[in-house]
Amino acid sequence: MPALQRILSTTEGRLAVIAFGVFIAMALLSPDKFLSVQNLTSMAFQFPEFAILALAMTITMLTGGIDLSVVGIANMTAIIAALILTNVTGSGDGWAVLALALCVSMVVGMLAGLFNGILIAKLGLPPILATLGSGLIFTGIAIAMTGGSAVMGFPVATAWIGNSTVLGIPTPVIVFALLALGVSLVLTRTGFGIKLRMFGTNPLAARYAAVNIDAMLIKVYIFSGALAATSGMVVMSRANSAKADYGSSYLLLAVLIAVLGGVNPYGGYGRVIGVILAVLSMQFLSSGMNMLQVSNFARELIWGSLLIFVMIMNTWRARRA
């Protein structure tokens, strides 16, 4: 079995086996429901929103940091977009207004990321605390703008992002695929990608090698903010509304996916393919638990336990190596 051994020797190989295993297990446990076209389609519409957040988590974790403000940014940008969509009157189906809303929310997401980047790179705050705090600020802004209630009543065009298909493929999946490809290319083919991984491996050596650390870190968090804003747009479109407290369970999920996907939380190692496989595993698991009628509360408990378990396994393996 040398082939199997070779597959199992890499993080990504093990993940592929896990994703496949979970899929088979769920299919066997509940074949008529899990394998139904309806379930498969619904899964495809569900996972992109948190998968995009996991990409944001991945790039920040590669530097040895973390971005806990992604859900706050997603909701804040979604509400700003929603307010534009409901208040600016456009002609026809509202494509022009949608384009405006998307652009504005993207800029806001990047500004939020810039704020995080300045806190971390220029003021030297630990990323985990800086983004915990800024995440609360962004959520607070979102609540202040809406009073906490949902913003609804968008032009028809809005539904395109989250609820349509292109050539039979759900649009959110296409958005995620493009972003995953983009992040992967940035990480492997640009100086920025190599620098951020090298910085994650040894920040001191990066400084001694004359890497422009501040600029690099600020770009990383702007990138993360832009990804979070994209996720916010997908959620808004799919839910056909925006609210300050949507997706609160997505933060833990995004961290869990990144770690499960083999991203080293201390920085320096991580591949997009691993993150994609982890996303699929989590979506299969989540849908399967739905079919098996596992309560929502139990689900959080399971996610938390899984996160700790994966990290113990990784640490244990690293120590043995």
Add this chain to the structure above:
Amino acid sequence: MPDALVTLDGVTKTYSGITALDSVSLSIVAGEAVCLAGENGSGKSTLIKILAGVEQPDRGKISFSGQTQGPLNPRISAAAGIKVIFQDFSLFPNLSVAENIAFSAEIGAGARLYRRARIRDLAAHTLQRIGVDIPLDVAVESLSVAHKQLVAICRALATEARLIIMDEPTTALTEREVRVLLGIIRRLKADGVAVLFVSHKLAEVLEVCEHVVVLRNGQKVAEGPATEFDAALLTRHMTGRDVAATPPAPLPANAAVLMTVENLNKEGACADVSFTLHAGEVLGISGLLGSGRTALAKALFGLVAPDRGTITLNGKRIPTGNPLAAAEAGIGYVPEDRLTEGLFLTQSILQNIAIGRLDAHSNAMGVLDLPALMGGARDWLKRLSVKTANPDDPVRSLSGGNQQRVVLARWMARSPRVLVLNGPSVGVDVGSKSEIHGIIADLAAQGLGVILISDDLPEVLATCHRVLVMKSGRITEEFDARAVSETELAHRLAS
């Protein structure tokens, strides 16, 4: 003859294929002082770690007082009375002298409460034993290096030490302080305590030692009574070379000034340092540990922001305190501690070199020309003859000498104009060391200015044209490297 306190018999230790110790045998009797000499990378530290129980030998036998030991651990070694005084002393800077001295003894005695009177008594008694007077209540951080070392010795003595191993005990001491230390060693010997000096500069301690053991590349190459050794013979055994390397050819008198440093000052680190560096010159900066030599090196590369002073390269002022500006202007820095400051250990050898050239090989969008980038890195591996099976392996897998070449290659690939090398051959085997010296000579021949910061005096004399001596942050003297002997230079550093 009584049983030796400690006996090693055919001890061998390998780290991932590299033999650090090759069947070394050694014995130390009570009340004896032994010199363990060897260059960096000769296996000295491995031997200390094995005696201290931190590392397990692959083969060989260790006995304490004639009793063959099973696998050692630090507690067994400590219980047998083997105490190591590491170079950094491992003291608690915020605790008082008395607390530091009594710490291990109190822990050893299983004390659960803080017993002030007992601690003070024990500390006072131990200090008296070596005939030194240090106030008991001052915080250790406020002491001089020499006094910190004495506190570390006392801490070892307070716990029934039978063998004290001193790792590089004299690197930070002035000549007067070394004499005090030697006096203390004599008292310890009279008390029946054995001492193992581990160092690469042992000429000064020869006078208190009975026995000398020389290691080179993990093997014991010489052993005998101290009376049969002198400094020259010791060096010959340590380096395996008969003659000292020849100094570089003199710099042409018309060599252009490349860099001027004026009144560079950093409170508490370096004081009004001024010097010039010529194109093609190798300038040595030497000083004891703590003389400010590393702070100066970092200030030149912008890693330490000076309070005042200027650095001018080719007639252009370089903003200080900014490594990016320094690198941009053509200054490169090879740091002192390769593992924490120089390398990205888990990343590939190629990426460790390529990191310096990312901006040169990317287009306006930031997309890299990977074949050119990696091809360039491969060329450098070849040019500096880095020995590796696969350049995509993590840089961690290389030996010290090859790792150092990777850091050098990273900077050389950027074609710098000034290269600051801080201890470039620390932890590098003898062969690689002379090759690194060859690389330095080549760089200078190409018209680069090289600043070599080192306390390895033979290295300084073999590679530099001029030597500056640093003492408490100041440049106190300047020598023509061809006109000064190693002994003279050593005396100037430590007087």
